[in-house]
Amino acid sequence: MKAIQISHNQQLDVIEVEHPQTPNDKEVLLKICYAGFCGSDLNTFMGRNPMALNPVIPGHEVGAVIEAVGKDVPETLKPGMVVTCNPYTHCGKCASCRNQRVNACQHNETLGVQRHGAMKEYISLPWEKVIPAGSLTPKTCALIEPMSVGFHAVSRAQATDIDVVMVIGCGMVGMGAVVRSAMRGAIVIAADIDDEKLQLARQMGASHTINTKTEDVHQRLQEITEGYGPDVIIEAVGSPATYQMAVNEVAFTGRVICIGYAKTEVSLQTKYFVQKELDIRGSRNALPSDFRAVIHYLEQGSCPVETLVTKVIHPEQALETMRWWSENPGRVFRILVDFNA
Numbered sequence: 001m002k003a004i005q006i007s008h009n010q011q012l013d014v015i016e017v018e019h020p021q022t023p024n025d026k027e028v029l030l031k032i033c034y035a036g037f038c039g040s041d042l043n044t045f046m047g048r049n050p051m052a053l054n055p056v057i058p059g060h061e062v063g064a065v066i067e068a069v070g071k072d073v074p075e076t077l078k079p080g081m082v083v084t085c086n087p088y089t090h091c092g093k094c095a096s097c098r099n100q101r102v103n104a105c106q107h108n109e110t111l112g113v114q115r116h117g118a119m120k121e122y123i124s125l126p127w128e129k130v131i132p133a134g135s136l137t138p139k140t141c142a143l144i145e146p147m148s149v150g151f152h153a154v155s156r157a158q159a160t161d162i163d164v165v166m167v168i169g170c171g172m173v174g175m176g177a178v179v180r181s182a183m184r185g186a187i188v189i190a191a192d193i194d195d196e197k198l199q200l201a202r203q204m205g206a207s208h209t210i211n212t213k214t215e216d217v218h219q220r221l222q223e224i225t226e227g228y229g230p231d232v233i234i235e236a237v238g239s240p241a242t243y244q245m246a247v248n249e250v251a252f253t254g255r256v257i258c259i260g261y262a263k264t265e266v267s268l269q270t271k272y273f274v275q276k277e278l279d280i281r282g283s284r285n286a287l288p289s290d291f292r293a294v295i296h297y298l299e300q301g302s303c304p305v306e307t308l309v310t311k312v313i314h315p316e317q318a319l320e321t322m323r324w325w326s327e328n329p330g331r332v333f334r335i336l337v338d339f340n341a
Contacts, residue, residue, distance in 0.1 A: 003120035004318050004337065007055040008047040010326075012319040017057070020124045025070040027124045028077055030085070033138035034312075035119045036061030037322070037335040038146060039171070041112065045322050048263065051113055058112035059119030060087035061334070063141030066130070073127040084141040084295075085118070086129045087111035088285050103152065103285040110285070121339050131291050136298055139312075140305050142336050143172070147294045148286035149259065150176020150236065154184065155290065156283040157232045157257045161185025164225050168212070168246060169236035170197040172308065172333050173259060177234045179204050179297060186232075189224060191217070194330050200307060212245070221249050228252075234283075235259060240266045247272050247280075255279040308333045314341065 001019045006012050023029040041058045043049040066081045077083075090097050090105035097105055111117035133141045150173045159165050165181040167174050170192040181188045182205025190201035191210045198209035210220050221229060229251035235242050238260025246256045247268050256278060272278065297303065310332045313321050318337060325332055 001121040002315050002339070003057050004059070004315055005055045005057050006041065006044050006322075008044060008049075008052070010045055010047070010323075011055075012045060012322055014315045014318070017120060020122055023068055023070045023073075023124045025072040026127055027070050028066055028073055028127050028130045029068040029122060029124050030062070030064040030083065030118075030130070031067045032059075032062065032064050032118055032121055032123060032339045034063040034142040034336045034338060034340075035059040035117075036142045036146070037318075037325070037337065042322065042325055042329070044113075046326060049113070053114065053116065056112065057116040057119055059117035060085075060111040060113070061142050061145045062087070062118045063133075063138030064118075064123075065138060067122065069127070077127055077130055077132070082133045082136060082138055082141060084131050084133050084144045084291070085111070085125055086131060086288060086291060087117070087145060089115075101287075103287050104282075108285070119337060131288070131295075133295055134299055136295065139309070139336065140298055143305065143308060143334060144291060144294050144298070145286070146172040146334070147176035147179070147297075148290040149173045149283075150178070150234075151180040151290040151293050152286040153177050153234050153236070153257045153259050153283040154180040155287075156281050157234060157255050159184050159186045159232050163187070163231040164189065164228075164251075165232040165234065166191060166221070166230040166249070167201075167206075167234045167236060168192075168242045169260065170194070170201045171236065174234070174236035175201065175204055175308070175333075176294070177236060177259075178206050179303075180293070181232075181234075182206070183297065189221070189230060200304070203304060217245060218249060225251070229254065231255070232257065238262050240264060244268060247278070250276070250278065252276045253278070255281060257281050257283050259283050309336055311335045312338050314338055
């Protein structure tokens, strides 16, 4: 069967791998319909992702149909069901697992990063990692995982309807944070350098937008928050400038939630940590409850799914598409690979 394989030297190949014919007793065999490329895949392609296998089969954003189930799989999972998957592992023994925060397992291996992923025609997974997607289509299912990461960040922020939440970075993860913050009743400020993304952020729940390239961010925030600053700032970019912006602009006693991985060291005014008595929290991956919340949101039908899908391609177009993406990184929400043919 077909699979996509990425090497760290900007090489991508369509290869043949063994077809998993029958799942093990506690596994589910999935027919992959759509698998999404994400920013970590682009970083792998560009040689900037040291956590990834080299070469690696990517793919942890999945829309699939159950092909077959093992004999010990619960009856709630049946052939023909549309599903997505939780792509993370957890060891059950580390401090994170002991504290029931398995999303941050010290020894996590994510599909398509530390282990081969789902960007192939079929994959067998432990039944516990398979998530029924209700009435959603497989295409929509491929958006669940990245949005769940944004939803989880809002949970880490403990955002409520009395908060002003600023989300820096309006890619797919950031959009998830915008949506979840708005669903919780917060006033949402979306910040990005792309006006099209900011317009879409308004459509998805942001009350205010700031183009950080063309506007005075501090002045705009002071105007919007009546001089207080945002109660919560969610950093979903991963650059020194946006980390500094988050710490500098968040309100006194505010919360800074860190999703993005900065590629270089970040210099911060640590006096603000103390003077403002800040809560600075990491946010990694997502929990099953975050996946369920995204599915519930998407089933409501208000999400502009077609706008969030930048391209749908076939496996043979993947190399050309990754080269295009590397030259146009700001123009992409999600690229889906269609394995239906």
